[in-house]
Amino acid sequence: MLSCPILLVFGTFLSISYGAAIISFQDVGHAIFHYDSTHITDNIIITSRLPRALGAVIIGLLLAVSGAIMQGVTRNYLASPSIMGVSEGSAFFVTLAIIFVTASSLGLMLFSFVGSLAAIALVFGIAKIAPNGFQPVRLAIIGIVIGTFFSSLAAGLAHFFQISQSVSFWYNARLDKLDMGDVYLILPFACIGLIMAILLSKTVTILSLGEETAAGLGTRPALIRTAAMLAVAVMTGSAVAIGGNVAFIGLVIPHIARYLVGTDYRWIIPCSGLLGGVFLCFADILSRFVNYPYETPVTIVISVICIPFFIYLVYRKGGAPGV
Amino acid sequence: MKVKSKQLVVLLLVFVFIIAGCGNQSSNSDANGQAAQNGQKEQTDSQAGTESESSALKTVTYLGKDYQVPEKAGKIAVLAVEAMEEMHVLGVKPYAAAKDMYVNGIPEEMGDSLDGVKWIDSGVQPDKEQLLALKPDVILTTARLDAETLKPLEQIAPTIPLSFSGADSEANITVVAEITGKAEEAKNVIEGYKEQLQKSKELIAGSSNKDKTVMYLRISTQYGLSGYSAQTTYNAVLYDGLGLSVPELIGAIERRETIPLEKMAQANPDYIFALVPLNDLQAIEDLKTKPLWNQIQAVQDGHVYVNPVHPDLFGTPILSKTKFLEQVTATLGNAK
Numbered sequence: 001m002l003s004c005p006i007l008l009v010f011g012t013f014l015s016i017s018y019g020a021a022i023i024s025f026q027d028v029g030h031a032i033f034h035y036d037s038t039h040i041t042d043n044i045i046i047t048s049r050l051p052r053a054l055g056a057v058i059i060g061l062l063l064a065v066s067g068a069i070m071q072g073v074t075r076n077y078l079a080s081p082s083i084m085g086v087s088e089g090s091a092f093f094v095t096l097a098i099i100f101v102t103a104s105s106l107g108l109m110l111f112s113f114v115g116s117l118a119a120i121a122l123v124f125g126i127a128k129i130a131p132n133g134f135q136p137v138r139l140a141i142i143g144i145v146i147g148t149f150f151s152s153l154a155a156g157l158a159h160f161f162q163i164s165q166s167v168s169f170w171y172n173a174r175l176d177k178l179d180m181g182d183v184y185l186i187l188p189f190a191c192i193g194l195i196m197a198i199l200l201s202k203t204v205t206i207l208s209l210g211e212e213t214a215a216g217l218g219t220r221p222a223l224i225r226t227a228a229m230l231a232v233a234v235m236t237g238s239a240v241a242i243g244g245n246v247a248f249i250g251l252v253i254p255h256i257a258r259y260l261v262g263t264d265y266r267w268i269i270p271c272s273g274l275l276g277g278v279f280l281c282f283a284d285i286l287s288r289f290v291n292y293p294y295e296t297p298v299t300i301v302i303s304v305i306c307i308p309f310f311i312y313l314v315y316r317k318g319g320a321p322g323v
Numbered sequence: 324m325k326v327k328s329k330q331l332v333v334l335l336l337v338f339v340f341i342i343a344g345c346g347n348q349s350s351n352s353d354a355n356g357q358a359a360q361n362g363q364k365e366q367t368d369s370q371a372g373t374e375s376e377s378s379a380l381k382t383v384t385y386l387g388k389d390y391q392v393p394e395k396a397g398k399i400a401v402l403a404v405e406a407m408e409e410m411h412v413l414g415v416k417p418y419a420a421a422k423d424m425y426v427n428g429i430p431e432e433m434g435d436s437l438d439g440v441k442w443i444d445s446g447v448q449p450d451k452e453q454l455l456a457l458k459p460d461v462i463l464t465t466a467r468l469d470a471e472t473l474k475p476l477e478q479i480a481p482t483i484p485l486s487f488s489g490a491d492s493e494a495n496i497t498v499v500a501e502i503t504g505k506a507e508e509a510k511n512v513i514e515g516y517k518e519q520l521q522k523s524k525e526l527i528a529g530s531s532n533k534d535k536t537v538m539y540l541r542i543s544t545q546y547g548l549s550g551y552s553a554q555t556t557y558n559a560v561l562y563d564g565l566g567l568s569v570p571e572l573i574g575a576i577e578r579r580e581t582i583p584l585e586k587m588a589q590a591n592p593d594y595i596f597a598l599v600p601l602n603d604l605q606a607i608e609d610l611k612t613k614p615l616w617n618q619i620q621a622v623q624d625g626h627v628y629v630n631p632v633h634p635d636l637f638g639t640p641i642l643s644k645t646k647f648l649e650q651v652t653a654t655l656g657n658a659k
Contacts, residue, residue, distance in 0.1 A: 020583035044585040047614040169544045294580040
């Protein structure tokens with residue numbers, strides 16, 4: 001776990017040093033310490049690779065923390081933004097915004113939050129009224145159904161309004177298109193979401209022991225759950241708004257963090273964040289070399305690594321609740 | 324239990340609300356020009372050749388394969404844009420055509436060639452029942468479809484998948500001409516293009532642009548910068564045709580690749596001919612905000628030409644090539 005910050009710095013360095021264009025370490029150093037906007041290599045490093053590396057770290061961090069919180073408050077090892085339909089809700093509301101309201105980045109980001117929140121509310125609402133709705137596999141199914149529902153609506157609207165290309169753009173991960181403007185845009189929201197997550201971490205630990213135990217210990221489960229979902233909406237919404245739909249990180253990373261640091265969410269949440277940042281940063285570097293020098297979608301790399309883990313989770317843990 | 328029922332009702336109402344909201348909005352929309360243009364369901368059968376005139380067959384050979392087609396094929400169903408261009412340039416109206424073949428509405432370059440045709444739903448992979456009901460004599464489609472997708476079409480009528488390789492332009496127009504009895508017209512079109520190409524080549528060779536790095540790209544929000552192999556569509560005009568040197572970045576592409584912006588900046592072309600979907604022109608505006616894009620020589624010199632030809636022209640047919648050639652010649656040929 002201690003190696004995580006080192007890996008993060010190392011990953012960021014690799015991410016800005018290696019890419020489609022071959023650039024020497026000397027030129028990387030020149031770009032960092034003596035940036036000259038007229039040099040193409042300096043611009044590649046500073047305006048393309050640096051925001052991409054920072055963006056990947058931030059997005060990975062936010063999605064992993066979102067997944068950890070969701071797993072804690074629902075006591076569901078399959079809970080994560082992509083499986084609970086949160087990312088799809090976000091993308092659907094962004095589609096609505098593109099068609100009817102706004103195309104400004106901030107406006108789209110706000111719609112993205114509302115979409116995340118709507119999806120969470122809908123999934124949890126259905127889970128609450130369905131018999132054993134919070135049972136892990138059932139909740140995952142409800143999440144996938146709602147996610148599919150939102151993506152179908154978005155696809156239908158996009159087709160009618162002839163903006164399929166713009167909408168697909170929102171659905172697909174697009175780390176390669178990040179620029180510093182995106183990084184600046186996400187920073188305040190990321191900070192708010194992370195502060196909320198850290199403040200909630202103690203009570204999430206209590207909630208993860210079970211609702212009755214939590215109530216017995218004097219916490220208010222409904223309030224914590226609402227605050228936690230708000231934090232998830234802010235983090236997932238902003239991550240999807242700048243990076244598109246990056247699946248599986250929110251599912252897999254919290255399990256690895258739990259394996260490394262135990263069951264206390266005061267540790268799981270920050271560790272998930274660090275691991276999520278490291279994971280997406282390295283996955284993004286790998287995606288540049290699968291079909292070098294051309295890009296391969298980062299989701300392919302993530303899926304190849306994470307899907308076996310997902311199957312393993314279902315196989316080992318079945319339908320039993322608890323994380 | 325009652326509380327749960329109420330919650331269920333509320334949730335169902337939320338669903339209905341969302342769906343109804345979307346439905347109203349979409350029905351109010353104009354559904355764009357394409358739908359309006361393609362929605363001409365009332366057709367007349369008065370156009371020439373709507374009835375198959377003869378059951379006698381002839382063999383046409385296309386790219387090494389023999390096809391048995393009616394001696395006089397009157398009812399030709401066109402399912403792909405490349406075939407449509409060949410039909411138009413030969414002055415033959417198709418009997419039926421795939422709806423939504425053109426994403427942004429029918430290009431004006433197609434004139435009235437699609438007026439009064441019978442439309443078949445579902446684009447390049449058509450509704451088989453509609454196609455069967457129309458009993459076409461020949462189906463013209465694209466080699467972009469794989470063998471499995473072509474099979475059911477072949478069971479309906481002789482199906483010719485036209486190649487998308489820029490090197491097969493002559494073969495494409497020739498086979499369509501053989502089927503439609505327009506061999507002489509095809510010959511003239513090919514000769515005309517070759518003459519124009521030769522003139523353009525000489526003009527550019529004598530200009531200061533002869534050694535410039537020139538690229539053809541398709542740009543979209545979804546796929547970013549798409550580059551194609553040196554032989555594909557318009558690249559065949561630039562490199563094989565006009566003799567411009569193939570940039571290393573393009574030479575390495577086997578068919579199509581998404582080119583990272585940093586790689587494009589490093590390749591630093593002098594001229595870019597970019598095709599951008601008409602409903603996605605924002606893609607080029609977004610690029611203009613990227614410092615790396617703005618550092619490319621072509622961008623700095625104002626040598627990025629967006630949609631020099633209609634983006635829905637395919638690029639392999641001689642019609643597209645001729646239009647593209649005219650634009651490239653006008654751009655590159657006059658610098659001294």
